[in-house]
Amino acid sequence: MTELLSYDFMQRALLAAVLVGLVAPLVGVFLVQRRLSLIGDGMGHVALAGVAVGLLTNVAPVWTALVAAVLAAVAIELIRASGRTQGDVALAVIFYGGIAAGVVIISKSSQGTPANLTAYLFGAITTVKASDLWVFAVLAVLVILTTWLLRPRLFAVASDEEYARAMGMPVLALNIALAVLTAVTVVVSMRIVGLLLISALMIVPVAAAQLLGSSFRATMRWAVVIGLVCSVGGVVVSYEADTPSGGTIVVLAILVFVAASAGRAVVTRVRAKQHERAETHAHEHGPECGHPAVSHHGHVDYLHDGHRHAPHEGHYDEHDGSHATAGEPPHEAGTPAQEKAGQP
Structure with a gap:
């Protein structure tokens, strides 16, 4: 571990992993509540088009990716709110349009090598630059603060949109805010997890946390803990095993989900046996039975x-x-x- 921390690029990668592990599940818990688990994929594909524009114009890809993802997020929510097109259709159009535009544009860029494309699609710990880390840190702090301040309203809209609207909440504005938070999270995570895999880190830790937490607040806490452990652990394992960081992080998250599912099944069986044993209990309890x-x-x-x-x-x-x-x-x-x- 000491040797690992002696490298500047690994220090940056670990710091970026901490940021990703915090923000991805924090936003993902509301996406799961709203049954929009795949929206991160759509944002990732549009962000690829933004990366391609940045490589073609020699502008920092993080900024062009951020602009593209935010515009797509707003467009998706406005289309959904208009009622003219179903949300899944709008998501599909942006999903395929983004990746198609990204592939076409990046093919015209002198920097659009297969290695660069793979790094953005699946994550690569060596691609995190000091300047990118500062941008990621600022964006991550904004996501965390905004999510924390809006969490009661975001939860209300995610749980029952019609009730929230009846209570006078700005539902459209809150939906757009959540979509923008998702877009920013995708951009923050693209160098570590990759644009094609970030949705998994936003959803899988939440799915595992739902098996461990008994309330929404507990689920959120468990999701952040699992996200941190998997993101940081995945970066370390990817360095030692020489594997892509994004894939390694997601594999760890899936293993945690499998372990949580197995543990939940065992607990359920034990409780069922205890209940059955209590039901068939021969001793009759009562005020005079002698037991406290x-x-x-x-x-x-x-x-x-x-x-x-x-x-x-x-x-x-x-x-x-x-x-x-x-x-x-x-x-x-x-x-x-x-x-x-x-x-x-």
Whole structure:
């Protein structure tokens, strides 16, 4: 690791990976909520056209890519809002038009070599320049601050657009803001993850986080953590294994998703077995059964063999003991309803 950090290009790559790992899932969580998981692909293909224009005109590709992606983002939302064309059709037109224009324009550029094109499409850690890193840092901070300030409104629109409109929220403006945030995220990520793979880093960590978090806020936190681990870890692994950074990062994210899915399946099976064991529990709990009773969300749980059994409609549910409040005293004398609930 010390040797890795001794190289200037790796220091820049790791810093860029931190920025990507933060902003991509942060924006992606709202795209998943709105079922627009593929919009990042459309932005990436249009950004390729912007990169091609930059290479052809000798302008910094990051700026031309940013302009192209932002214009495409605004166009998509305006077309969707007009109702004349469905959102998926508009996305498809921009998707294919962007990549076609990019390929044609880049073929006319003296810098449009296959190596340069691959670096932008799939990411390459050696292409991150100091000047680009400063631009990425400024853009990433703007994305983080804007997302944090607008998160309640973005969540409201993503959850129920009609309700948000009825509440007087500027739905179109918020949709355009989210689309622009997506475009900026694509540009920030293109040197590390690549234009063709950035959508995966925006979506896959969120999908894994949904398996781990029990609320939208928890999902957002898990998504950012997973994004950071995968982006930084992917850069390190790509350096050691001499593989493209973008593909390596996405592979790690998919492995995390698979692990989260497997873990969720195991937990679900264990809880199902615990529930079945509680239902077939031979001992009948009640106020006089001798086992400590604990109040829990309006009913009574009985502590038995390290488990908490709750009488429920002729059978017993087993509750996780972690739900109990630490130091909560046994329930000595409950209300009549609780005493009745304790009867078999």
